Amino acid sequence: MDMKQLMLGNAAVARGLYEAGCSVISSYPGTPSTEITEEAAKYSEIYCEWAPNEKVAMEVAFGACLGGKRAFCAMKHVGLNVAADPLYTMSYTGVNAGLVIGVADDAGMHSSQNEQDSRHHAIASKVPMLEPSDSAESLAFAKLAYELSEEFDTPVLLKMCTRVAHSQSIVETAERVVPEDKPYEKNIAKYVMMPGNAKRRHPVVEERTRKLTEWAETAPVNRVEMGGTKLGIVTASTSYQYVKEVFGDSVSVLKLGMTNPLPVNLIRDFAAKVEKLVVVEELDPIIENHCKALGLAVSGKDVLPMIDEFSQNLVAGALGAEVHSGRSLDVAIPPRPPVMCAGCPHRGLFYTLSKNKCTVLGDIGCYTLGAVAPLAAMEMTLCMGGSVSAIHGFNKARGAESEGKTVAVIGDSTFMHSGMTGLANIAYNQTNSTVIIVDNSITGMTGHQQNPTTGFNLRGEPAGKIDLEALCKAMGFRRVRVVDPYDLKACDAAVKEELAAAEPSVIISRRPCALLKNVKHKAPLAVDSDKCRGCKACMKIGCPAISIKNGKACVDATQCVGCGVCEQLCGFGAFGTTAKEG
């Protein structure tokens, strides 16, 4: 391997974990955090797994650190909500071997349902947080995180954001150094967090924060770059890069690599050296409020937005520097929102739900695109697993009429993540709810990760496989049926019958993701323009491969995978295969 190379931020974290001697990783995929674990799995020395959810992943990592090996878990920002329970109490127990938690925020919501700021979790759980601003720092901070974890007896949060996680920049690599395993010693007072013990641990946490604050005052990761006294900017993460892009060395910068706990004297001294103090941070005013609590006159969210990600032009405009402007085209450019792929198995199901005018409570995954026109067949998406719990409440509130037309739709991976517990609630507290598990045999949106229902582990080796039908039956569901979403008639019958049934049911809509490499496609379809009447029945499914050209339907052969769903909608037999006979 070249010593100096271009590396994705997430791959650099993985490299840092490798070099630090991390031995156990358990994660749940989530953009923009997924590649950390995928890249780490390329190092055979590290045991890596996909856990069913982030809480499980964090607890696995905790167990491994307790067992004496350096451990790690990764998740996206909303995943940290799921894992908040162990996090807040791991802060009290501390660690044995080092424990690092990777969390990736998504300012701008490139692929997320909200843009919460993970720094709040660091503050609330009293766990230190490091924030790299490029790949070189991602690698270095991953290693530093283990040193801090073991020196201060604490888990450490390593916070990424989309622009650090998914940008490549130059890193220099080093050899892997594995520290000796820490012996495991029984220590009930430290590791059993019942009230009496927790009361004695809380002061330890407060003292640790005091010591970490002291460390932060002189830590090399919090550095001052003086460049005149007119303007001083306090910044961190990718915002630092935008500040440097706009101002270069012409202003003074306090670059914070550790954003919890924040230094006090370092910031006061920096503020005293400059005429005007500005905090440049994405999302919430956390550094800014810290400065205000110190009694400093500071500017920040009065000129910079709380919403969306930053860029160099945005920072330049807010701070009175030159903004680059571009030309504009005097033409309306239609938007290009993401859509279900051609051949996506979810399409047939959502067409059926739309046709039957079902109320669809949805979940997190590729199938959330079922809410997009023309299908527009999803009316709620909240969080992982939310559909299965919410349908029960919805039906309790609205009664039998609702039970006859409402469905919950959840993917296989999301069901394993946190849909199962909602299903247990339906079985236990009894609504006549209909839950549809869209099983495409993979975790799709995050780029094809295995999960407990696929029969393979993270490295693609055979693994345990949970039988969804058996699981639902064991919970007490008598009506569990499997349907092929490419078969519109079967889909329609399943939805109608299960909604009409006098007891709760589970429909498993099963067909592998069309993008999976092992899925064999049929030849593309073509339209016989003599037979096509231009009725646009085939346009109701929102397939990106079908368009209307000169009044007739037209199939884009480069996209079509021959799924045949459009063919079933055509009343004139206009669709035919392009496959050669024989």
Add this chain to the structure above:
Amino acid sequence: METKNIMIVGVGGQGSLLASKLLGRLLLQQGYDVKVSEVHGMSQRGGSVVTYVRYGDSVASPVIDKGEADYIVSFELLEAARWLPYLKPDGQIVTSTQQIDPMPVIIGAAEYPADLVEKMRATGAKVDAMDCLALANEAGSSKAVNLVLMGRLSHYFDLPDEAWQEAMAAVVPPKFLELNKKAFALGKNA
């Protein structure tokens, strides 16, 4: 050297990640500081996607902003037009003339604008437009549009052909190398 900016734009799934990998490798070998910023996740599902490639003596921001791109390389015509505001006053567009209808056009809620190459030129933009899909098919695969575009882009760079060949060999799987080299050459000589 002042930082130079290349944007690669297109429709999710068209293969822009290989193009940015190629450029990253090429520019790193030339001794530049390089940053490449990509998009993963939902927009890869047929949405509008953009990759930023920046190089120079020292690169700070990982993204390119309005009015900053020296080159916009586009897999699809509408996407070239969408990102036009990001072009520098004297910037160069290299685009395939392929048109992929976005969903609002497919369902009849919007129209695909006509004569986009002419309209972009009317703003003073330098536009190099060609049917890269046809050339990719000529090379042997519709998936090789990315290398046709890279071949075309290489026109505007003062770099020896060997440098591009080395970068291709480094990032393209051996199985597809010959096909991709052919696509590169077709784009370069078109």
